[in-house]
Amino acid sequence: MQTLHKYVEQIKQDLDINEINISQVAKQLPNRRHFWTARCIEHKLKLRELKTKKDNIYKNVAKEVETESPIRFSKNNLLGAVGNTEDMKIINEQIQEQELLIEFLESVQRNFFSATYDIKNVIQLMQLEQS
Numbered sequence: 001m002q003t004l005h006k007y008v009e010q011i012k013q014d015l016d017i018n019e020i021n022i023s024q025v026a027k028q029l030p031n032r033r034h035f036w037t038a039r040c041i042e043h044k045l046k047l048r049e050l051k052t053k054k055d056n057i058y059k060n061v062a063k064e065v066e067t068e069s070p071i072r073f074s075k076n077n078l079l080g081a082v083g084n085t086e087d088m089k090i091i092n093e094q095i096q097e098q099e100l101l102i103e104f105l106e107s108v109q110r111n112f113f114s115a116t117y118d119i120k121n122v123i124q125l126m127q128l129e130q131s
Contacts, residue, residue, distance in 0.1 A: 040105035
């Protein structure tokens with residue numbers, strides 16, 4: 001979850017807005033929104049990679065057990081046994097972490113999209129106050 005904490009700190013910096021820097025933040029917001037969208041896509045790719053790796057482990061272990069074991073295992077028993085291995089526990093934790101990061105980043109994308117309109121409204125209010 002170190003990645004999540006790092007992202008939270010970066011987002012705090014991206015959205016540190018005050019009257020002095022509001023126009024600069026408004027100009028940078030589309031770029032930052034694209035930056036966070038790219039991070040989300042990177043994590044989706046990583047999730048896909050981990051799921052493929054998990055499937056391959058299942059397939060490899062199933063083949064190995066079928067060829068080497070004198071006892072015939074049902075598919076459910078085999079999947080249960082493979083699921084309890086340390087490698088599978090690690091991959092499952094990594095998959096859960098990627099899913100959480102994706103959920104977080106999708107929320108960040110929505111927040112950045114709405115922040116664009118919020119900043120626009122604040123700028124308009126500031127202009128009205130100056131008139």
